[in-house]
Amino acid sequence: MDFNKRALLIIDYTNDFVADKGALTTGLPGQQIEGHIIELANQFLSAGDYVILPTDLHDGVDPYHPETKLFPPHNLKDTWGRELYGKLQSWYREHRDNDHVYFFDKNRYSAFANTNLDNYLRSRKITDLHLTGVCTDICVLHTAVDAYNHDYQLTIHKNAVASFDQTGHKWALNHFKTTLGATIMP
Numbered sequence: 001m002d003f004n005k006r007a008l009l010i011i012d013y014t015n016d017f018v019a020d021k022g023a024l025t026t027g028l029p030g031q032q033i034e035g036h037i038i039e040l041a042n043q044f045l046s047a048g049d050y051v052i053l054p055t056d057l058h059d060g061v062d063p064y065h066p067e068t069k070l071f072p073p074h075n076l077k078d079t080w081g082r083e084l085y086g087k088l089q090s091w092y093r094e095h096r097d098n099d100h101v102y103f104f105d106k107n108r109y110s111a112f113a114n115t116n117l118d119n120y121l122r123s124r125k126i127t128d129l130h131l132t133g134v135c136t137d138i139c140v141l142h143t144a145v146d147a148y149n150h151d152y153q154l155t156i157h158k159n160a161v162a163s164f165d166q167t168g169h170k171w172a173l174n175h176f177k178t179t180l181g182a183t184i185m186p
């Protein structure tokens, strides 16, 4: 019997996107999902599944990067803003050597754009992706669209995603379900 292999994706859960003083913070909604993200990460590791942390990285302010016109500088290399937020930082330090934990840099909204994520998942026969992190309607959304286009099964954990835009957050949750065929977990 073949069981589907699963990976939990924790997207962009850094100080800049979550902490009060973050450059592009989701604020309280982002901070409120911290405990549930850690709970899920522990569940996935104990079940023998994978925990993947795709994390936005900007190397200085690049005039050619499309985000430069849209957002203030954020997740700059070697800064506090780019460190994982709160308990996730210590969780990652504790588990970073586990070969089922994979942290990687990304430079676009989607965790699939310009990265080896698809190869990483396929080589390990991972077919089910569980998405958490921020922002629901930006990086989580673009990652979900690419996952759909690459034929992955999607689950979105409603209490483990957040945005600074509540209208966008609600719209994206509906879109995951009705258009990307995702299971929404309460």
Ligand code: ZN
Pocket (backbone or CB within 6 Å): 056, 057, 058, 067, 074, 075
């Ligand atoms: Zn960025």
